[in-house]
Amino acid sequence: MTINQKAIIGRLETIALPELAITDIQVRVDTGAKTSSLHVDNIVKFKKNGKIMVKFDLHPDVYNVEEIVSCEAPIHDIRRVKSSNGTSEQRYVISTPVQLGDTLWPIEITLTDRSDMSYLMLFGREAIGNKFLVDPSKVFVSS
Numbered sequence: 001m002t003i004n005q006k007a008i009i010g011r012l013e014t015i016a017l018p019e020l021a022i023t024d025i026q027v028r029v030d031t032g033a034k035t036s037s038l039h040v041d042n043i044v045k046f047k048k049n050g051k052i053m054v055k056f057d058l059h060p061d062v063y064n065v066e067e068i069v070s071c072e073a074p075i076h077d078i079r080r081v082k083s084s085n086g087t088s089e090q091r092y093v094i095s096t097p098v099q100l101g102d103t104l105w106p107i108e109i110t111l112t113d114r115s116d117m118s119y120l121m122l123f124g125r126e127a128i129g130n131k132f133l134v135d136p137s138k139v140f141v142s143s
Contacts, residue, residue: 002071003137006130006131006133008133008141009029009128009132010134010135010138011029012027013026013029013100014027014140016098017043017097019073019098020038020097021071022058024119027121028114028119029128030123031124031134032084034039034125035079035108035124035126037109037111037114037120038119038121039059040056040057040071041057042057043092044056044135045075048072052075053072053073054073054074054092055070057070057071062120066086072094073095074095075092075093077092077093078090078091078092081112089112091112095109096109101142103131105129109143
């Protein structure tokens with residue numbers, strides 16, 4: 001289903017983050033959020049071969065906290081982000097490919113504590129870009 005070659009996605013989708021070894025994670029599509037954000041634990045900044053990196057753990061299945069995937073990625077940026085509750089925090093930003101349906105493209109993701117949220121990842125409007133239109137009445141349209 002497309003309008004001007006843009007695929008329709010719903011308010012919830014399942015994506016893959018192949019470079020982080022995540023094959024399916026449910027995300028909440030949020031056009032109010034500029035950058036996508038991912039819930040992670042144990043964030044540690046370190047150097048590897050002269051590059052500034054970040055290590056972190058994530059739980060790809062919100063219903064199975066025992067499943068942990070340990071990841072590392074180059075730090076793309078550090079940004080001050082204002083959350084929906086009005087608090088501001090500094091977050092590491094990584095750049096990694098995302099796959100939704102048959103489409104694979106790079107996105108920026110901020111790393112944060114979303115443990116009190118229903119979904120481990122918000123899929124923001126920069127990730128949606130000009131590739132998709134959001135139908136908030138639908139779920140799991142493209143995944």
